[in-house]
Amino acid sequence: MATAASPASCFHSWSCNERGRQLSLSSSLFLPAASTNFQRDYGEKLITLSTYRSSVRRVPGFLSRKHKGFKVKCSITEKNAKPRLLKVMISGAPASGKGTQCAYIVEKYGLLHISTGDLLRAEVAAGTENGLKAKKYMTKGQLVPDDIVIQMVKDRLEEADSQGKGWLLDGFPRSSSQADALKALGIKPDVFIVLDVPEEVLIERVVGRRLDPLTGKIYHLKYAPPESEDIASRLTQRIDDTEDKAKVRLQSYAMNVGALSSIYADVMQKVDGNRPKLLVFEEIDRVLTDLQDKYERGLTAGEEKIEVPSGVIYENKDNWRGIPTRLNSIPHSREIREYFYDDVCRATKNAVEDGIHKLKVQITIPELNPEMDVYRIGTLLELMRELAFSFARDGKRVKVCVQGSMGAGIFAGMPLQLAGTRRMLEVMDWGEYESKGTFINIGSIGANEVTDNDDMFILMAPQNAVGNCIIDDLQAMVIAAGDRPVIIVNPRLKDLPSAAGVMQIRGREKRMEFAGSFFVCYNFRLLYLSGTQYPILGALRMAYPSQYELYKRVDLDSGKERYALLGTFTEEPTTEEITAAFDGRDPKKLSNTGGLW
Structure with a gap:
């Protein structure tokens, strides 16, 4: 059994890039410290480096960090920069x-609190030029014209207290x-x-x-x-x-x-x-x-990716920064793909750390939406790899599973979407440190794939095929896994006809009940007009432990776009609730108008 090494200090160096200029910072890092801060003065710029040590726990057979190892944050701050006023x-x-x-x-x-009613009364009482103009209307019981009120507001915002607060x-x-x-x-x-x-x-x-x-x-x-x-x-x-x-x-x-x-x-x-x-x-x-x-963050270079010594894991501690734009541009850039990979991994790890062990990830950006002709199996494979890596880095032994051929004889077959993916998983790049075969293994879906060496299971797009149902194998695997996490990514578990062309009635209700019992830890889908896939009208996102967030895509004057938050929901909103929110109506007062999906 492995034992914890005695505390020791070691020397590390980090560097940050700021507009092409390499700024370096080195320090002796004493490992047992819970957190450490270093600073280096570069004239008008101040580099701050913060490290946070994860707790280490002993597990039979090996040592693993409880969370992500070291969290390293580097920022470059203008020393004389003034804070942006709200x-x-x-x-x-x-x-x-x-x-x-x-x-x-x-x-x-x-x-500075500005109420136009209070502002009007103050201007009139002070006898200012704007106040005298407004008084003529107020004494007659008439509304003060907009141009006078606007001028009052403009003048007030230009005063010193407004500029400073x-x-x-x-x-x-x-x-x-x-x-x-x-x-x-x-x-x-x-x-x-x-x-x-x-x-x-x-x-x-x-x-x-x-x-x-x-x-x-x-x-x-x-x-x-x-x-x-x-x-x-x-x-x-x-x-x-x-x-x-x-x-x-x-x-x-x-x-x-x-x-x-x-x-x-x-x-x-x-x-x-x-x-x-x-x-x-x-x-x-x-x-x-x-x-x-x-x-x-706008006053700094942000949390740049930095050169991290071997054995120290970089973690970006930023909050989620919004939805990437130009999602109809295919193929997606690596930046966009990695953006969603990180989002999925963060939400899934949050759920696992909270003790939830039957999890579902549903993400349907265009390259991960099998109903669109731009669907790319390579993007799904990348997502599976990044999700597996995110747990393997914590010392977890992950089994990545893809279903094999189902049925026998003339009824044998598998979904076309998954054909050849087992081989692709086995030969794809799993990093330089031989993760595959040690912390990450490839398997199929079924109870016989569950071994004592596995800490968790990630299943790639499990789905039924005509004549064959994967749900029974999936349920057997979940039972065999016990309280170990089973994560299904982009499942398609709707009921399909049997080989005879009729629905499989026997046990159908229980199968569908099991298929719906997985906890959704991540859900992202784009919203279009019903029956179309262009243009994008908005998006729906849920990343555990957050609520469902409904966004509207907004075109900006600069020719760019952004996603504006319309509201949040404790449960996945219905089509009617989404349409009501886009129309500016209270989702609680629904009519049968449709339009979005």
Whole structure:
């Protein structure tokens, strides 16, 4: 049995590339340290190198790291660079809780809070040029023209406190014309937050509001009742807080925010406002924190791949950075393929580390979609190899399995998609360190493939064929594996006719129940109009432990594109829910309109 080596220090060197310039950093690294930081001053640039040591556990027969070994992060920072200030717009219907969220944002991030109502009153009270213009309309009970309000906002954003803090525009712009005017002035947010609350909840919030005329305090009959009967007896309802007037205001808001959504689609973030206020702010806080992190990476060379000494494993600790673009360009670039390989590996490892042992990966980018003529078996083989490597690097003994010929005699056969793939797996490049045959082995699907030496099993596209069903072999293998992980990648387990041309009825229900029992740890698919495969309208992604995320593809002025998040779902959304989200409707209020798949 192997034993742990005694702690020792060793000398390593790393280097980062920054715009073609090689910057090196060397240090003596003492292995037992949980984390270590080194810095080297290069004039105006500061290199920071951070290492984090994974814990090591002893396993019968060998030693393996519990997670990924050393995590190495290298960044190059401009020493005198100023942090990027946040520019935030927030929109929400009446009673959506927008005012409360604005207060939380200002308290944490210190942004300048700009409400056009407050701004108008302040300008009028101060007797400024804009204030005097606005007063002429306000005294007549008329709306102040957009050009005056826009000028007020522009002037306020140019003041010193705004330049030093960043800003939060509260409920403005309200219309597409106002948004276009701001855009013409170069005023564009980093993020456009929309508080999404169902109409019936908003009406309930509005109708239940009461005003204490003595103190000016607002109560709610259900959510914030008065403290005493004396206070309750003097409460009044404001004229605008009736159901009929609330519906009119909500209709007006819905029409305007729909227009704004198209203008700010590339920076829009919908937030579920039908939750306790602190939970709502947690999501907003996460959005703003991620935005700040992105800007911090923009001030650095990022987490560059660095030269890592033998035995130390590089891990990119960045959060997922969004969906790659130009996914209809075939063949996919290596960068795009590796992007998805990393995404799949990260989600699958998260699920395995959480103790889930029946897992399913479903990814249907064009090169991995067998229903498209650009399908490439080589891309699937690469994905299998990278997934196997991601576990083998942790000391796991992985068996990569592909089904063989099923049936006997004239009924023997296998799916055309998998023909020859066993041989391809055996001869493909498995690295310089003889991983295949030690930590990685190739096998078939079935209980007889499970041995005591195997730690886990990754199955490539298991699928039924006409006349033959793989599900029984798959189930036997899962039973034999016990609590060892079994991961099926892009399975196609729908029921197919028997050799006689009829569906296999006996045991069908149980087979389908088993096929559906695998936990989905990763799901990615592109969205098109029904019956088409072009153009791409959006994407649906779930990477464990995250929720399902629905994205809309947005064309940018520069001729580029990006994917804007429309919303999240706790379960895989239906076609109707996806269509409703794309149409700007509440997915909870569904009609039978179709259109996306």
